[in-house]
Amino acid sequence: TRQANERQASLKGWQELAAKKMKNQDRYLQAINISINAVDRRLKQLIDDSSGSKKKSKKLEEKRDLNPYQRYEARLDELERQRERQLANQRQAELNQKLVSGEIKSSLALRDAQRIDLRLASREAKLSEEERRRIAATPLEEKGWLEIWQRAATNAIGKKKRLSDELDKTLAALKALEVDKQYVDYQKELHGKEIARIDKEIVATRGTRTRALRDTVTNWFRQNAWDLPIGFLLAWILWQLAKTATNTLVTRAKSREKVSRATVQQVETLASIAQGLLKLAIILLTLFWFLKRLGVNVTPLLGGAAIFGLAISFGSQNLVRDVVTGFFILLEKQYAVGDVIQVGDIWGEVEQLTLRRTLIRGRDGKAHIIPNGAITQVSNLTLGWSVATVHVGVSYSAKLGHVREVVDRVGDEMYADEAWKDKFLEGPPRYVGLTEMADSALVIRVKAKTKPYQNWPIQLELNHRLKEAFDDAGIEIPFPQRDVHLIQPK
Template sequence: MRQISLLQGKEMVNALLLSLISVPAAILLDMTLLAALKNIISKKNKNLKDDNKKQQDFGYINHVHSGLQAILGAGLVLYLLEVWGISFNLGHALSKGALSIFITVLLSYLLWEYLCGLIDNQFDSQDEESDEMDEMGKGGSRKNTLLTLLKKFMTISIITISTLIILSSIGINIGPLIAGAGIFGLAVGFGAQTLVKDVLSGVFFLIDDAFRIGDYVESGKLKGTVERISVRSISLRHSRGQLQVIPYGSLGSVTNFSRDWVAMKLEVRVPFDVDPEKVRKIIKKMGKKIAADEELGPLLLAPIKSQGVREIDDSSQVIRIKFRCRPGDQFSLRKEVFHRVRESFAANGIEFAPKKVTVHLPNIENTMLTKEQLTTIAAAAAETGLAREEQQEDK
């Protein structure tokens, strides 16, 4: 159905002005959309080193931009026809719906970009991980963790509200949908009790500040660095690389290794004839030197000291060294402490005692075995004894 009306006088002047304004406005909007798309890809590929992947992403931008240009061009043509008095009922309905959808999507995107920018500016800067940190991280910021969850919640909310507005703009009554969503949520609450348990457990874990993104935690037999926190589960990255996804309802008790401070306890083995008091003085002197170091000194929260003889085994006396520091710094300090203990012991004529296993052999004259066979049996027994000791130390 087509309606054509001739414009005269003032109406023609208004139509001409609107035409002159709408065309540059459409061009400006097209340039704004292209810049926004490039900005999104630039942020996404900020730390990406693969040039082929970057080219693929920018090629994807061109396709999306071409589609938006087609929609924008069609809307502009229908609008100009409407301005000049040429009205298509079907085209009017389509252009009105398309315009509403376009405006909704554009405003939602601008709101999302603005809010994401505000949230990203509030993130605390995190130092890059060091290879010396081994498996336990320094821990993350609670603010960063909560902001990450807020960003996810905000994204879901904007998408949901935008979808409802778009459905309403094309003539779908969203009242029954909202009521149905409430009924569906109630049904999920009754039927998916495990899901509700996971979500509620996660809320209380976050209220208790049990863990944050970047913390190294242990729950049952699973442990790793918190890499992602969602509404229902937590993702732990093990030191060997595997990703472990654990629902909050299955966490139980959580041990967090990245809070406040850690106590590192090291052990050295020295022969029986070494005076423990002499070792204590050497370690104390070495600890003062580390504390005076410009780089290592600020990492210590308590002085390095010897705790004396921890135990005595068949071949040595075991002396324990203890210090306290912030989570994540214990590995660089441990390496330096071992290095300086080795130098200090060498300077004072102290040698480390190797592990030994004593094997009592019968008199070779009273046995049918040869000397070589007895030596093989003794070596096997020694290896078994050392392996048993290592297992006990691991426990």
């Protein structure tokens, strides 16, 4: 019974020892979790830094010769990039600091767990050795228990040796981590000092901006004192050559005998449009040249202008329609500058014609500006030839045969006049016939085919001559008449 009680006490002590070992496993798990969390935070921060590092710093275009302001910008940009690098290094140092601190905390937890495990292993070895000795000193004890406790004691001694070695490694790792912590602390402090130095230099560099700008302007005027007037002079000469070339084309078109007036007008209109386009091109080229001389990169401006033009073409459909319609007006010779046209209720002489609009000067002097896209139907009164038409009222008592003779005689006399003969086409003005029996007069029509633009002066002259001829022939041109009948009351 005493032996059984002693064996039971030994087993109970072994059970308590096993429970303490199980509890100590939680410390190992805690150390592992601390290490995992530290590494996880480090990886997350690395991912964030990787996504944020995609932003590229602004770099000036590398040039051999930089003006003072460009050197100022280059230096400021270099300092900013140095500061960004130091900030990135400082963040890396902080991450390393947190990682090392986490590893130290994990190693401390591992050290405590190993120390407890080592004490438990010592307790296990002592308990096994005591039980082995007790069984060996008791003759009546079963020998099988002796082998069990002998094996347990041997295993406990080996475990104690292994745990002692592992504890030594953990302590050595702790010392190394302490050294690493001192190093990363020093790195963080060093990067902080470097950032402070760069900030001071940035402030000092920004203070030289006005001087750099002044020196740049001064140097630019010294270097371009002659380039500016020469450049603008060349632009002016180029513009004069363009005007001379277009005017020469118009003059040659006018000097050719077989060229019609419509063709001449078309050439004049196209020359005017070409002059406008050339003037715009010369102005833009001069502007870009001037900006480039100032050191401005004009490539983004050209790209922006192209995008702006594309946006206008999509956003302004009316403008596109006006330009397309104006192009076909010129191509098909519908009318040109100098023609007399009628658009709806508006008619007059075309003073200006561009790809976008038409300017018509009315008889009352009003200028009507019509977008080409709004012109759906147009009447050209001077295309190729015109007609002079005169309507004259004669008395109901007049003989139409006599009237016809007088009218034709006036037409022949006018056609024989050297001042008017070249203005007619296909013969003199002729009596057409009776067009209306009005309330007060018989209305006759006189008509003649004329050259373009000559119908209106011919009509004026013909009216004048007919009035004098009718007076001489005794043909009455009556006033408006009304018959009044008086009825006497009965």
